[in-house]
Amino acid sequence: MSNKMSGLIKLAALSLLPAFFSSCNNDPANIGLDTLPKSDIIQGNSISKAFYAKNVIPDRVITDSHSSGATAILGYFSDPIFGPVKADFVTEFSLSKAGIDPFYYDPDTKAPAQEKMFPDSVILRLPYFYQDWFGKLDAKQKLQVYELSEKLEKASSEARYYNDFEIMGKYYANLLAEKEYTVHGGIGDTLTDSIWNTLQGLYPMEIRLADEVANKLFNLTSEQLSSDELFKEAFNGLYITTPLNPSSAGSLLLFNLYNRDAKLVLYYHKQVTNDSIKKYNYEFVIDRSSRFFNRYSHTFSGSIVTGTTDASMLMIQGLAGSYAEFDISSLIYEWKDSLKNNSGDLQIGISGVDLIFTADTLTKVDGLFTPASNVLQIKMKDSRGIMKNPTYIDSDGDEVAMFITSAAAFDESSLSYTFKLNQAFFEDAALGKVEVPVLYLQLPSSQFNFNRVVLYNNVAAANPVFKVKYVKHRRLD
Numbered sequence: 158m159s160n161k162m163s164g165l166i167k168l169a170a171l172s173l174l175p176a177f178f179s180s181c182n183n184d185p186a187n188i189g190l191d192t193l194p195k196s197d198i199i200q201g202n203s204i205s206k207a208f209y210a211k212n213v214i215p216d217r218v219i220t221d222s223h224s225s226g227a228t229a230i231l232g233y234f235s236d237p238i239f240g241p242v243k244a245d246f247v248t249e250f251s252l253s254k255a256g257i258d259p260f261y262y263d264p265d266t267k268a269p270a271q272e273k274m275f276p277d278s279v280i281l282r283l284p285y286f287y288q289d290w291f292g293k294l295d296a297k298q299k300l301q302v303y304e305l306s307e308k309l310e311k312a313s314s315e316a317r318y319y320n321d322f323e324i325m326g327k328y329y330a331n332l333l334a335e336k337e338y339t340v341h342g343g344i345g346d347t348l349t350d351s352i353w354n355t356l357q358g359l360y361p362m363e364i365r366l367a368d369e370v371a372n373k374l375f376n377l378t379s380e381q382l383s384s385d386e387l388f389k390e391a392f393n394g395l396y397i398t399t400p401l402n403p404s405s406a407g408s409l410l411l412f413n414l415y416n417r418d419a420k421l422v423l424y425y426h427k428q429v430t431n432d433s434i435k436k437y438n439y440e441f442v443i444d445r446s447s448r449f450f451n452r453y454s455h456t457f458s459g460s461i462v463t464g465t466t467d468a469s470m471l472m473i474q475g476l477a478g479s480y481a482e483f484d485i486s487s488l489i490y491e492w493k494d495s496l497k498n499n500s501g502d503l504q505i506g507i508s509g510v511d512l513i514f515t516a517d518t519l520t521k522v523d524g525l526f527t528p529a530s531n532v533l534q535i536k537m538k539d540s541r542g543i544m545k546n547p548t549y550i551d552s553d554g555d556e557v558a559m560f561i562t563s564a565a566a567f568d569e570s571s572l573s574y575t576f577k578l579n580q581a582f583f584e585d586a587a588l589g590k591v592e593v594p595v596l597y598l599q600l601p602s603s604q605f606n607f608n609r610v611v612l613y614n615n616v617a618a619a620n621p622v623f624k625v626k627y628v629k630h631r632r633l634d
Contacts, residue, residue: 240458292408
């Protein structure tokens with residue numbers, strides 16, 4: 158049996174024994190221990206301290222990438238808690254990978270037959286899943302489509318697309334399509350609320366674009382239809398937006414652009430005889446070579462108090478919305494003397510360090526679908542100011558996670574989110590071996606997440622808590 162495993166077993170066994178604690182005035186591990194029986198040999202205990210965070214509104218966020226795909230948000234929502242938010246997006250298309258030679262060749266004989274082919278229409282298909290929305294189900298909104306007038310540059314580590322990208326002057330003024338929709342009306346104008354509530358699955362919103370788009374796509378050259386880059390130079394992509402409508406509560410709708418149902422479909426036909434035709438279609442897809450990004454703008458509510466830890470509530474939202482910032486370095490450094498002097502007969506063992514945030518669950522508004530996020534994440538900023546999972550460099554030179562759980566699920570029994578700090582990091586940081594960075598509380602994939610959470614902050618009995626659990630025992634020799 159390894160020494161490490163043997164030590165763990167001994168420590169587990171000791172945790173079941175009584176303990177004796179000596180006192181030390183500047184030792185946080187001794188707080189409250191003077192009430193324990195002197196005959197105890199070992200005892201577990203914990204210390205909880207309040208700390209406070211502050212709300213931060215970002216200058217801008219990167220919106221051209223997603224860890225699991227291409228997520229596009231569309232809509233306008235007048236949030237009664239956080240204030241209004243507007244979202245739209247830009248996307249390119251790519252050539253079909255099906256190996257089809259469109260338009261110039263007879264699909265049946267493969268012989269040139271362009272003079273027999275004619276365009277019919279082009280349909281934009283945008284799929285979304287049941288419940289991938291936020292706001293008011295029956296709020297009427299307008300979807301508008303424009304063609305980009307400039308080719309999108311490829312995003313790189315030096316050149317990214319942000320939520321405040323200036324779109325004016327980057328698309329043609331001619332409106333290609335306008336569709337009035339509601340969340341459930343997007344998949345059929347006759348779909349009723351009762352039917353919608355029983356549905357599950359994926360549904361495509363279909364938008365017919367102006368005939369000029371069908372003609373433009375149909376008249377691309379064979380070279381442009383054989384090279385993605387040449388195609389994208391000829392057809393730069395689309396800007397899909399919705400106008401502001403302050404008189405409506407509105408809604409936000411999430412489209413999955415990497416889904417196979419997200420595409421631009423050109424319908425055309427072959428004139429077989431004077432009296433008969435044969436119909437075909439060609440799909441311009443959205444894939445990983447298709448550049449895309451989202452645009453978001455907020456009119457922040459006066460209820461979001463920023464820049465001070467005196468704020469009673471922490472307002473966590475996505476889509477370039479507000480998030481929380483906090484610093485727990487002083488709480489960790491308080492343990493320096495306790496751990497530094499851990500060389501006598503009595504030893505302190507840290508068994509867990511938790512950060513606990515309590516949610517305000519009374520922020521729902523009747524008639525609106527505004528689910529709170531089931532998960533929160535703790536982040537830090539890298540040298541470029543980009544959010545990342547918190548890590549540190551340990552004594553071996555390895556990059557190690559600062560938290561055992563940097564993502565916390567909502568606990569309905571305690572109405573809270575709990576994050577567990579890496580014990581090794583806590584001890585190294587307390588002893589001054591590593592720095593404690595400023596930390597941030599966000600939604601997962603916050604650039605593409607329209608949910609939000611309200612947490613208590615500077616509120617008695619509900620504030621954030623820094624909890625250290627430990628045992629104190631006699632040295633094992």
